[in-house]
Amino acid sequence: MATNLYQSLADEMADAIRSGRLPVGARLPSLRGLATQRSLSLNTVIAAYRQLEDAGLVLPRPKAGFVVSPRLPEPTQSLRQAPSPPSAPAQQAMMARVLAAQQQPGIVDLAFAGPRGKRFYPGAQLARSTAQVLRRAATTVETYARPNGAARLLAQIVQRGPRLGLHTTVDRLVLTHGAMEALQLALRVVTKPGDAVAIEAPSYFNIYPLLRSLGLRAIELPTHPRDGLDLDALEALLEAGGIAAIMAMPTVHNPLGGSMPVPNKQRLAALVNHYQVPLIEDAVYAELQFKEPLEPLAKSFDRDGWIMVCSGFSKTLAPDYRIGWLDGGRFAADIQLLKFHSSGAESRLLGDAVAAFLEAGNYEHHLRGLRRLYSDQVAHVRGLIAQHFPSGTSATQPTGGFLLWVELPAAIDAGDLFEQALAEGVVFMPGQVYSRGARYRHCLRLSCCQELDARFVGAIATVGRLANALQARAAG
Template identity: 50%
Template structure:
């Protein structure tokens, strides 16, 4: 008997699977559209669609609304941190961690280095620079008083109104009179901590956490307790509640939406519980919402502030990652600490630049910001796919990486036997800069982890640097 030929859709699916296996279709690659594939192969649209759906059901490709089908990465997600059953004791940051942070920042500042980790988008592809430049010039010509007037706290009313309007996308209902304009999120974190703590107090931080928070806490004379934080579930709220019930912390700092360095977000119910814990134990939460508007999915997940019942959540955000890093304009809403924050802001930096604040306000008012954000989110989805694909190709077997739900950062776990502090030194010798995982823990945890960034054009030079980094990691094994 003659063998019966397999259905044509299965033949196509097999060919595509082989192309994925041998690298001709790398992770993150966009497949031809259904119509393109049907036309080029002389197949019906239904045949191609059946092949794509079979590959999708096997987890090999994924469909994205209005974008098409893409090859999925094979990288697994890093496991949850294991800190044991009891929360870690309060402590000051390790001297080695503070020293390494200074070393890495110096490397990031060198124009000779290729930086694969810096969380600062590079190039005009990620910012509406020309449009903002025209707005600033036009406002300076029409309203020259903006160049000579102080914009004392709380700052530009137009911008504060627009901030409140856009905050509704994160389910926050804010009033312009309660919004305070600041110099980026770092000033917001500093003002928030100064308002709710005193030297010698202890704060709960995520682990891993944003590394610049570590020297900030040290400068303010604060101790930290690390709370295990998982890419899928966020900060361990059971561990946090134990700390709160024992009165071991005076404040909590968290980045629930699009976490740095994880790139993922806390589930909605966990955010609600975090706000309830702050209310129940009367301990403030300082919510860093820097990347919250860069979530990929729409509608956006709410901020923890959306569930704040009695002003115990302080939220801060900035336009440095989305619009204009050079403007250094951010905002915060301080809840019950509104007055202290305004006074601290005046003592700290007095005012914000009136001209730049008004320009941002006009940009947001005219609808330019919403349009820009939609384009930016689409761009970062592609950037992250390309980055994870390169990691999958270049790094040694056993490497894990988070699957971000927003922004442009990926948290990478290297196999047992790798040391990213040593990897940093080896990469530096080749003019490549990275951010080792130990920077994201006051006690120096995460020695096998590294934060990588996808907020730069993937030039041949950058791709070669990523490949070199993977080779250096493999050499450690």
């Protein structure tokens, strides 16, 4: 079976579905009938229909073949303006509940944003790179690592940077213990206790405890599910003054999954340079964009070094190696000194092992496969949500990564849904952990970075069934 035959057929039918020429509920031609009509093999048609099913565009119906799936709309506005009194203790309590639930044996974890399985990481190849480095420099493990001692890895980060519009140098970089340390170092260099930091809403849940630990105040700004940070609101805040820094994920946002349009990134960079307020750009998912060539970071439009970039290899290559990096812009020298005083240096062995993998040219091939895989999996999970969740549900259409933000009908409390799902062995991330208030009480985040096997599909169906019951109860 020629790959281009089934792919061409799948693309043609997908276009008909998305354009409305094949409406929701329409029955597709039978497998044998379409094979005869198009003079194709049965296997070719089966493969095309399977791809449409995996993309969430069609559903199998007993004794009826395949029908076009229900449409799942995207959220259309930021919920930041909804009344929501601050409630940090409730946010912390819910996060603690999620973490405890994830430790339960037999749980189906739809919450953890950590890929699991051999399809997602090149473990065997990375192990060979690590063994090779160790054989050639056995004394490395007997020597204290020096700050930025993994010169090979720094060189690779510099070399790869232009793919994202990042034209950096070794002296602007510092290796960190994961991207979270990079975020912390960037904050510590440009803020002091009591300062205010502008963040997106919803925002990555670990930002809140990080800011609290440094004695900083979070000011939440509206963030559109598709277009990102509201730049008009940000400009008004900058004009008013009193903001020490901004934290944002302009490229593949967590939890929303979207990316700011390139003109918006240009405006964002212009704003921070004009007002001379540092932007900490979290780019941990940027290399997992579905579009190729990759769209640039906001940093690519930085004129005077006011943007710092935090990233790493945990989401794409080596989670346990905990290798992050930070381009410190105009603050690079202070960040490097702070890193030394805080935690010394990162492992040269692990840094050289990752560098060896990158030098061999394996990383780009791995990333291309990963992007295709996550694009397919996100589409599949959107299809499952459309099939199982209540009418009125919407979900983001990510531009990269493996996270889906789901907005349920307003009558459904995601906290109640969380508890009911947990009782049936399923855990997801409730929307309440992504803000200090309750405006996201009817929202949740799902991770699509594991095998979409029968347990996973069954877990999505379970959450959908429970959500339908909660909606029926609220209506009754």
